[in-house]
Amino acid sequence: MSILVDYRIAAGVDAEKHAKVIAVGQTAGTWSARFEHRRDHFEQHLGVVEQIQPQSDGSNLATVRFPTANVEDDIGSLLTMVFGKYSMAGTARVEDIRLPDEYGQKPTFGITGIREQLGVYDRPLVMAIFKPALGLSAYDHGEIFRDVAQAGIDVIKDDEILGDLEGAPTLDRLKACREQLETVSAQTGKNVLYAVNVTGRADLLFERAHRLVEAGANALLLNVLSYGYSVLEGLAADPQINVPIFAHPALAGALSAAPDHGISYPVVLGTMMAHAGADAVLYPAHYGSLPFPKETEMEIRDRLRNRNVLPVPSAGIHPGVVPLALADYGTDVVLNAGTGIMDHPDGPGAGTHAFFEALAQAKPGVSFELEQIEAGPLRRALEKWGTP
């Protein structure tokens, strides 16, 4: 078994030589005559340059094959091998990593499991984000939760910025929302997932995750790149953490936004999240407020779905983009809105209703025409945020 990695090596750099440096220097390295008797062992670990393809911009795409015997079936050892020391040479970008299917973990819940928990099988899920991000009390969280839950929301999550802070400790937020969930659920019969942001030094983070699940958390949110893929892997593999894990992309741009350095977004937010055990992954939507190319977004979508991971395109989502999202995604997607629900002129409940109205009325790919929408939450949303 092997792992294939595409490096784009900058124009003006000797691609053959550098590909060789990667294949050898990031694996066994060289050996002196003293160790010639172990040649077989070294050779089992050596990488091999598969091909070098010149690109139109003068760069070269070098494909290196690595033995899986060099790594530990996780993302940490993979990153060290693929781009450990060599990342500091400053001459290449990791464009793609192709892992064996069985490498790493699969989601415990994923698309099918999250749908089962919600009892929703035939439409996109609707998700809200608590806003403002910092400064609300636990009580405020509970009130917002009740609003959106009564309006039929599927999932709500903490803002990724909101950790375990004095003004609204994580466990208090959870308790305030659980209480509302029980009341609303008894009325409507419908479940709502609350993805609670789990934070902290890795050992404390695991402890907190356990405490949260014991206290009734039915989903977790993790800033995977701020804490490490190894932490996601640990949570995903833990039988006591029997709730879906929503992976947030915070910090991904520090790895992926540069054109000629780092690691591509589809690898960081697609491949590695999907092999580290995430159940759902958030990432920028091209409709939205972040400069994200559509083809990058679609590539992430496919890599996630191929492993039953739920795609959550985010940032700048409001009811007006629902027809575009349906065209790009069909039903296996989460429509995730922060201000696009919270700042609805008539409040978060109306913001939630606006999404369900949009889902009921949208034709995939056909923008809403304002004058054809009846008065109500959707129309109010379109008046505020437009119909792209």
Add this chain to the structure above:
Amino acid sequence: MSILVDYRIAAGVDAEKHAKVIAVGQTAGTWSARFEHRRDHFEQHLGVVEQIQPQSDGSNLATVRFPTANVEDDIGSLLTMVFGKYSMAGTARVEDIRLPDEYGQKPTFGITGIREQLGVYDRPLVMAIFKPALGLSAYDHGEIFRDVAQAGIDVIKDDEILGDLEGAPTLDRLKACREQLETVSAQTGKNVLYAVNVTGRADLLFERAHRLVEAGANALLLNVLSYGYSVLEGLAADPQINVPIFAHPALAGALSAAPDHGISYPVVLGTMMAHAGADAVLYPAHYGSLPFPKETEMEIRDRLRNRNVLPVPSAGIHPGVVPLALADYGTDVVLNAGTGIMDHPDGPGAGTHAFFEALAQAKPGVSFELEQIEAGPLRRALEKWGTP
């Protein structure tokens, strides 16, 4: 208390506007009239744009002040706040983060503690790296360990690529080396630290670290960026992990090598390592094989030493660079060599002797002249690797 962050915002981007987006969007965000009664709470969390300084290349250096009340005294929440969502805007690089002294952790051992463990107070430490990186047996590790230990080495570490692999499991390598350490130590009275590479899914990594320390590991090596600063913090805070932690910079280039994106090397390998509890930090040396500016290296050195963290300039170190290293570092430094010890023409023991000869004979900043060096390990090393 507050945290100051310098963002370099690309030429052509409205720096005032983007600095404001960071100060507000990465903290409380905006709020609607409904939450006006909590204005005081939101304002306590808001960032403030301190200044914007135009740079000669057309970019702008924007300084944003963040309240420490937004974060959890760790690196994970810091990264999410400073460069979470905004990293994906693709318009800025984090050039500097200035943390309060008491933020995060200090090293448990650091320069003074590592010197005490070795009983060496008045000279640079000499450190070797097991090579080849992959394909040696645990027995081979023991043999190499004996060679360099008998020659007086202070520290030896695993190659960062070498995880817990079938051919040479981590615990077997440790046992093989411990046995040699006890024999050599009984002869020489001198301690040697073996920084054992601790790897794996975060929960397993903690378990392994415990098992290794119980089995006699007297130092650990961690690829901090592959596994997460949160894992370093967890190990550093654990009273059972009562051994120094050597932080390896693998993957740092994925965050830091791009000119206009990511986070600067001094922040990634200096500030954040030093506040996450590392005892010693490896990073590229400008004498070496990686393209690293001297001023970046010196900046990292100072940030580490300011918190009693031991600097370990690495890559391309051989006895010929000792006079340069002494000029740049004086005594509180580790001279860390892989092939520069392992591939000495007369073996790793001679490679170690060559460093001690170099230390005894070097005048800081004055290159060795080959013809003035007596026959022996140093001369053999200089003949092979030159006198820069």
